Amino acid sequence: MEDTANTSAGSGPRERILAATAELLAAGGRGAVSTRAVGAAAEVKAPTIYRLFGDMQGLLDAVAAEGFTAYLKDKTVLEPTADPVADLRAGWDLHIGFGLANPALYLVMNEPRPGAAPPSAVAGLAFLSALVRRIAEAGRLRVSEERATDLIQASGRGTTLTLIAMPEQRRDPELSTLAREAVIAAITTDTPAAHPPTPVTAAVALRAVLPRTTALTAREQDLMQEWLDRIASAQDPSASVTSRSDADGT
CATH class of the missing domain: 1.10.10.60 (Homeodomain-like)
Structure with missing residues (x-):
């Protein structure tokens, strides 16, 4: 019964x-x-x-999935604005706020675990990737979409876990803001109107809108995508350091 x-x-x-x-x-x-x-x-x-x-792990996974669903529901009510970087700031703040309001659930949701990520985690990554793509389409991304997404995800998760681990009375409210702005400075440029695009921003922006074109065959699109990815990688700061070291023979 x-x-x-x-x-x-x-x-x-x-x-x-x-x-x-x-x-x-x-x-x-x-x-x-x-x-x-x-x-x-x-x-x-x-x-x-x-x-x-x-088992209990299956139960905790199901609870984590419910938590992700509630989190994504909150994120999707954020209306996009004309400034995708401002939207990224809003999404970051919501992420931190959710973790601090639900610390035990957040820890379960972010436990390292083998196997495929739960569907809700995949949906969360898709949401972030779409936001990063909007920044790329605006010509304001200085690194590849993949690197930007990974950096935002790692930094946001790390900041939230750090704040959760702190005694509430010792939490520095500016820590999240400083981390957020450091990430934004690392992955974005000023508005295109203020500065002409660099090869990397142009390549990343074109890479973002490439799927919309019908002028190329599927094979040509694959080749163009490979070229654009190579340009973006070559212009990445860490790649530039490597290139200079190779040139110096070090």
Whole structure:
């Protein structure tokens, strides 16, 4: 009977288990989440948890997926503006705010784990990639889209985890702002109107809009994409250092 209780009210065993786990996680961290505690809070027996989620890791993954979904729902309500860099700032601040408001859930969501990323994590990366592409299309990206996305993701996650680890009374509210602006300075240029495009910004911008063209065959597009990627990589600061070292014979 436990599997059918309250289903008409939209609170079947799966929903109750997820809600109970999220509450336990928020109140006491991962250590508070056990089969016994979840079962008692959700009014189900252990076999029901195992049948629905496999094991505790499966349950935590499902809770993390729910957290990602809620996070993405908040992010997608942000209306795009004419300035994609300003939109990146807003997205960064929302990311940090979500982590600090849900520290235990954020830690579960960002646990290193083998295998493919959960679908919601893939969706989050797709959201960030789309935002980076808008910056590239505006001619304001100084590195490749892939490097910019990786840097934003790594820096945002690292900043959030650092702030979570700090005692609340010692948290520096400016740390996130400084990290955010350092990343933006590293990956973006001034507005194209203020400065002419460099080879890298032009290559990255053209690479971003290349899929829209119908003037090239699929093979020609692949070749053009390879050339543009090589230009962007050659102009990358770290690649430039390597090139100078090779020229000096070091």
